[in-house]
Amino acid sequence: MRPRLLCGHATYMIQIFHFPHWFLLVFVAAASVRGNDAVAADKIDFPLPSQPAIIKQRVGLTDIEISYSRPNKNGREIFGGLLPYGKVWRTGANASTKIKFSTAVKLGGEAVAAGEYALYTVPTQNDWTIILSKDTKGWGAYDYNAATDAVRVTVTPTALATPVETFAIGFANLKDDGAILYLEWDKIRVSVGLTTNTVEELEQQIAIALKNPGTLEPRFYYEAAAFYYAHDKDLEQALKWIDLATKKKPAWYSFFYKKAQIEAKLGHRGEAITAAEKSIELLKTAKQPDEPAIRNSQMLIDSLR
Amino acid sequence: MKNKLTLASLAALLVFVQTGHGQTDLNLPDRSQAAVVKQRVGVTEITITYHRPLVNGRKIWGGLVPLGEVWRAGANENTTFEVSDPVMIEGQPLPKGIYGLHMIPNADSWTIIFSKAASSWGSYTYNQAEDALRVNVKPQPNEMKEALEYQFEDLKTDSVTVTMQWEKIAVPFRVSVTDEQTTLPYIRNLLRGRAQYSWGPLNEAAQYCLSKKIDLEEALKWAEQSIQIEERFDNLSTKADLLKALNRPDEAKAVWNHALEISTPIQLYSYGRQLQGEKRDAEAMEMFQTVAKRFPQNVFGHLSQARIKSAAADFPGAAEEVKQAQAVAISDQQKKLLDALLQKLNAKQDINK
Numbered sequence: 001m002r003p004r005l006l007c008g009h010a011t012y013m014i015q016i017f018h019f020p021h022w023f024l025l026v027f028v029a030a031a032s033v034r035g036n037d038a039v040a041a042d043k044i045d046f047p048l049p050s051q052p053a054i055i056k057q058r059v060g061l062t063d064i065e066i067s068y069s070r071p072n073k074n075g076r077e078i079f080g081g082l083l084p085y086g087k088v089w090r091t092g093a094n095a096s097t098k099i100k101f102s103t104a105v106k107l108g109g110e111a112v113a114a115g116e117y118a119l120y121t122v123p124t125q126n127d128w129t130i131i132l133s134k135d136t137k138g139w140g141a142y143d144y145n146a147a148t149d150a151v152r153v154t155v156t157p158t159a160l161a162t163p164v165e166t167f168a169i170g171f172a173n174l175k176d177d178g179a180i181l182y183l184e185w186d187k188i189r190v191s192v193g194l195t196t197n198t199v200e201e202l203e204q205q206i207a208i209a210l211k212n213p214g215t216l217e218p219r220f221y222y223e224a225a226a227f228y229y230a231h232d233k234d235l236e237q238a239l240k241w242i243d244l245a246t247k248k249k250p251a252w253y254s255f256f257y258k259k260a261q262i263e264a265k266l267g268h269r270g271e272a273i274t275a276a277e278k279s280i281e282l283l284k285t286a287k288q289p290d291e292p293a294i295r296n297s298q299m300l301i302d303s304l305r
Numbered sequence: 306m307k308n309k310l311t312l313a314s315l316a317a318l319l320v321f322v323q324t325g326h327g328q329t330d331l332n333l334p335d336r337s338q339a340a341v342v343k344q345r346v347g348v349t350e351i352t353i354t355y356h357r358p359l360v361n362g363r364k365i366w367g368g369l370v371p372l373g374e375v376w377r378a379g380a381n382e383n384t385t386f387e388v389s390d391p392v393m394i395e396g397q398p399l400p401k402g403i404y405g406l407h408m409i410p411n412a413d414s415w416t417i418i419f420s421k422a423a424s425s426w427g428s429y430t431y432n433q434a435e436d437a438l439r440v441n442v443k444p445q446p447n448e449m450k451e452a453l454e455y456q457f458e459d460l461k462t463d464s465v466t467v468t469m470q471w472e473k474i475a476v477p478f479r480v481s482v483t484d485e486q487t488t489l490p491y492i493r494n495l496l497r498g499r500a501q502y503s504w505g506p507l508n509e510a511a512q513y514c515l516s517k518k519i520d521l522e523e524a525l526k527w528a529e530q531s532i533q534i535e536e537r538f539d540n541l542s543t544k545a546d547l548l549k550a551l552n553r554p555d556e557a558k559a560v561w562n563h564a565l566e567i568s569t570p571i572q573l574y575s576y577g578r579q580l581q582g583e584k585r586d587a588e589a590m591e592m593f594q595t596v597a598k599r600f601p602q603n604v605f606g607h608l609s610q611a612r613i614k615s616a617a618a619d620f621p622g623a624a625e626e627v628k629q630a631q632a633v634a635i636s637d638q639q640k641k642l643l644d645a646l647l648q649k650l651n652a653k654q655d656i657n658k
Binding site: 044045046047049051052053054055056057058059060061070072161164165166168170171172173174176177198202205206209220223224226227 | 460
C-alpha cells in the first residue's frame with residue numbers, strides 16, 4: 001500500500017522534502033498543488049500503525065485519564081536511536097499524549113492544577129525530563145513550546161529485563177493518596193511519583209460533617225477513625241471516634257477490631273487485647289462465623305502477648 | 306479478598322445503606338481502586354473496566370484466590386470486557402458486546418470465562434449457563450505486581466494480547482479481529498454516508514483493500530466511483546494497482562499511462578517520494594525519471610534529476626540540478642527549502658537518505 005496521503009497532511013508533506021511540516025504547509029499551500037479538502041471533510045478513520053488507547057485510573061478521590069497512541073518497537077533501537085537523546089518526544093505517536101486530572105495533584109513533588117495537559121518527555125541516557133504542557137492542541141512534538149510548560153520534573157530511568165514491544169503507560173504502586181505513573185518501551189522504564197490531596201480532602205469532609213454531629217451515623221465515626229489510623233493522624237482523636245461508634249453499635253465486630261488496632265498502635269496493650277477479644281466474641285455469635293476475620297483478631301492478640 | 310469476608314462486608318454495607326438518613330459515611334477511596342483500559346485494534350475498541358486489588362503481603366494464588374474456583378478477575382463488581390465488533394479470543398469467536406470477565410486459576414492452565422451477565426457483584430452469582438465463551442490459557446511467571454493490572458501488549462492492527470497481571474503471575478489471552486468482520490462493514494457503512502460523494506474516502510477504501518489483498522472486486526468499484534467523481538492521479542493509480550492485483554495487466558497498463566498523462570509534476574514527484582518512504586527505491590527512481598523526462602523545465606523535473614544524480618553519488622551534478630530548480634522556483638520559501646538540499650549535497654551527502 002502506498003503511504004496514505006490522508007492520515008494527517010503533515011505526515012505526507014514531510015516526506016516531500018524532510019522539513020518541518022509547517023514550513024511545507026506554507027510551501028505547498030503557496031504552490032497550491034494539493035486539494036485534499038474533500039478528503040479532510042470525509043476521512044475514513046483507518047487504523048494507524050500506532051493505535052490509540054485510553055487508560056483511566058482512580059487514585060484516592062482523583063480521576064486520572066491518559067489518551068495516547070502506541071508505537072511498536074518493530075526491531076528498531078528506540079532510545080538514542082529512533083528517538084534521539086535530548087530531543088522533546090511526544091511520548092507516544094500521532095497527536096501529542098494527553099493527561100487529565102480531576103483535582104490538583106503533585107507530579108514528582110511539583111504542584112499541578114486540575115485540568116488537561118499534553119505529556120512530553122525528553123529522554124537522555126541518564127535522566128528523563130517529564131513535561132506537562134498547557135497546550136494540548138499540538139500534533140506530536142512539532143508545536144511544542146517551552147513557554148507553555150506547566151511543570152517539568154527530572155527522573156532516572158531504569159532498565160527492563162525483557163524489552164517491551166508496544167509503548168505503554170500505566171499506573172503502579174496504587175495508594176489511596178498516590179501512585180507511580182510509568183512509561184515503558186523497549187528496555188526502559190520511567191517512573192514518576194504522583195500524589196493526590198486525598199488526606200486534606202477527607203480531613204475537610206470530616207470537619208464539615210462534625211459541624212452537624214446530630215446527623216452522623218456510627219459508620220461515619222468508624223470511617224473517620226479508620227482513616228486517621230491508616231494515615232497515622234491524631235490517634236487519640238481516632239480512639240475517641242471509634243469509642244463513639246462502638247457505643248452506638250455495640251454488636252458490630254469490625255468496630256471493635258478497628259478499636260483494637262488503634263489501641264495497639266497507641267501502645268495500649270491491655271485495651272487492644274480486650275477489644276480484639278470482644279470482636280471475636282461477636283464474630284462467634286454468627287450462624288456461620290467468619291473464620292478469616294476471627295483469625296485476624298486472634299493474630300492481633302498473639303502479636304501483643 | 307476471601308469470599309466469606311467479602312460477603313460479610315457486603316452484608317455490612319447493605320445494613321449501613323439501609324440504616325437510613327443523615328450522613329452515613331465518608332467518601333473514602335476504594336481499597337481496590339477503579340481503572341479502565343481501552344485499546345483500539347484496527348477499527349475495534351476493546352474496553353476492560355475493573356478494580357485493582359493489592360497483594361498487601363498476602364498469599365494470592367491458592368491463598369486469597371483459591372485454585373479451581375471461579376474468580377471475578379479483579380475486585381468489587383465483576384470485571385467487564387467489552388468489544389465493539391465481533392472478535393476472536395484465542396481463535397474462538399466472541400460476538401460484539403459487554404461481558405463479565407471471570408477466571409478459574411489453576412497451577413498450569415487457567416480458564417478465562419466471558420459471561421453474558423456483565424453487571425454482577427464479584428463472582429457470587431456467576432452461572433455457567435450464561436457463558437458466552439470459555440478458553441484455556443497458560444499462566445506465565447511475571448515480575449511482582451502489587452496492584453492487579455490489565456495490559457494490552459504486542460499491539461498489531463489485527464490483534465493484541467490482553468494480560469491480567471497480579472503478584473508474580475501473568476495470564477495472557479490473544480484477541481484478534483478480521484477485516485471481514487470489522488473493517489469492511491465499517492467501510493461499507495461509511496460509504497453509504499456523505500463519504501460516497503468525495504473521491505478521497507472511496508479511493509482510500511479501495512487502497513485499504515488493495516493493501517490487505519481483500520475484496521478486490523468491490524475495491525475496484527470504489528476506485529471507479531472515485532474516478533467518476535474526480536479523475537486524479539491518486540485514484541487512477543489505485544485502479545491500475547487493483548487491476549494488476551486482479552491479474553488484468555493490459556488494462557492496468559492503460560490506466561497507469563492515463564494517470565501519468567493527466568498528472569501534475571508535484572503529484573508524480575511526491576509519489577516517487579512515497580515510494581522511497583516505502584523503500585521501493587527502484588520504482589521511485591523510475592518515477593523520478595518520468596518526471597524529469599516529462600517536465601524537464603519544472604522545479605520538480607530538476608528536483609527529480611537531482612535525486613537521480615544524488616543516488617548515483619554524482620553530488621556536483623545533483624547540486625547543479627538543485628540550483629536550476631532554484632532558478633525556476635516561485636517563492637522565496639521554496640528557494641530556502643532548496644538551500645537545505647544544496648547544503649547537504651555540498652557536504653557530499655545523498656539527499657535520498
